[in-house]
Structures are given as structure tokens and as C-alpha cells.
Amino acid sequence: MINIYGFPLSSPTNKVLYVINYLDVPYEYHHINLALGDNHKPEYLKINPYAKIPAINDGDFNLAESNAITRYLASKYNSELYPQDIKKRAIIDQWLDYASQHIMIPFSKIMFNTYFYKLAKLAPDERSLQDGYTFLSKNLPIVEFKLSEYTYIAGNELSLADFAMLASMDTAELSKVDLSVYPCITAWRDKLKGQSFYLKCHNSYTESFHTIMQKIDI
Ligand SMILES: N[C@@H](CCC(=O)N[C@@H](CS)C(=O)NCC(=O)O)C(=O)O
Known part of the structure; x- marks a missing residue:
């Protein structure tokens, strides 16, 4: 287990x-x-x-x-989410890194400076907050372009890169980053969020966030 x-x-x-x-x-x-x-x-x-x-x-x-x-x-588990073909793997690795470095980190900057530092009674860092928004405004269009050409993040097959990108964007609503200006990202995200793997975890990150924040002892 x-x-x-x-x-x-x-x-x-x-x-x-x-x-x-x-x-x-x-x-x-x-x-x-x-x-x-x-x-x-x-x-x-x-x-x-x-x-x-x-x-x-x-x-x-x-x-x-x-x-x-x-x-x-x-x-x-021999999953096609990370196939054996080394070039397919390399492209998936590329997008795993992109999701972590260029999407998750800027969203984290926003989340920390908007919510988490307050919990820790730390002052927000305005420069870091603005960096989060600036980096996303540059980096999200790259994902939008990719999804305008392909069904999924690393090509026409679902892969680990989709799960990484999906998790990286889960804080968009709380961060007040309007993803509706990216129609391909929005359609791809809605499709994945409706699937059972996601719904077994939560209805949405935003809902989990509010539930957990209501508890003092998180
Ligand atoms: N690159 C790591 C990031 C892990 C990470 O930063 N985790 C945070 C929570 S999102 C953590 O453990 N923070 C606790 C701490 O720094 O004390 C990954 O992708 O797993």
C-alpha cells in the first residue's frame, strides 16, 4: 500500500x-x-x-x-501517462517543469502574499505579489497557445503534464487570475475538473480552501 x-x-x-x-x-x-x-x-x-x-x-x-x-x-503502474518512448517522456518532463516553475510558482507568490503570510502574521511583499501577476500574464499565453494546437498539455494524449498543470492552476479563482480570457485553457480545465479523479479529491480547490480556513486548527 x-x-x-x-x-x-x-x-x-x-x-x-x-x-x-x-x-x-x-x-x-x-x-x-x-x-x-x-x-x-x-x-x-x-x-x-x-x-x-x-x-x-x-x-x-x-x-x-x-x-x-x-x-x-x-x-x-505502467501507465501511458508517462510512456516509455524517450522523446514523449522528454516533452512531458519539459511541461512538468514548465508547470512547476512558470505556473505554480507565480500562483504561489500570489497565494502567499494574499492569504498565507497573513495567517503567519507576516507582511505581504508587494513586489513579489506583482511578480506573480506579471509572470502569469507572460506564461499563461504559452499554455493557451499549446492547447490551441493540441488536446492536452504535452500533445494529443493525456499525460502527467496535465495533472501538474491542473494542480498549478487550482488557485486561479482565489488569486483573482481570470482564466476565462484563455478559452482553450478554460475548456481543457473544465473537462479535467469534471472527471472522477478530480472529484474524488474535492469539488474545487476554492471550496477546500474556504472549508479549511474556517477551522482554526488546520
Ligand atoms: N518542489 C516541491 C515543493 C514542495 C513544497 O514546497 N511543499 C510545501 C507545501 S506546498 C511545504 O512542504 N511547505 C512546508 C515548509 O516549507 O515548511 C514539490 O513539487 O513537491
């Missing part, structure tokens, strides 16, 4: 959950409460010594980094 350690407001965690639910293999989810510092407890540091979530444990094997985890899961 695969153990997944994560936190529901973490986009990298949701990426892993989307993939494992799509693969439809059994797993056990362990809530690592970042607000209480569960990620720094000795038992978790045995799973991931650098204290970040998500991570997985599969028997005597531990692994962190959401992209590495999804590659491992797809490879373990």
Missing part, C-alpha cells in the same frame, strides 16, 4: 492525489498539518529529511518532490 503524506491546500500534494486517483490504485492518505509543524516531526523527517510535503512511502522506499512522485507512480 502506498502512503501519501500531504496537506490539502498544497498544489504539489493535489497533483500527486490527482494522479493516484486517476491510476485508481489503493493508497492511504496521511494529513501532515503544516500549521502545527507536523512536517518537522522526527517520524516525518524519516520520510522526507528536508521536511516538505508531499512525500510517499512505498514499503521500504520513500520519495519526495511531486513531479518525481508522479513519474514513479506512472512508471510503477
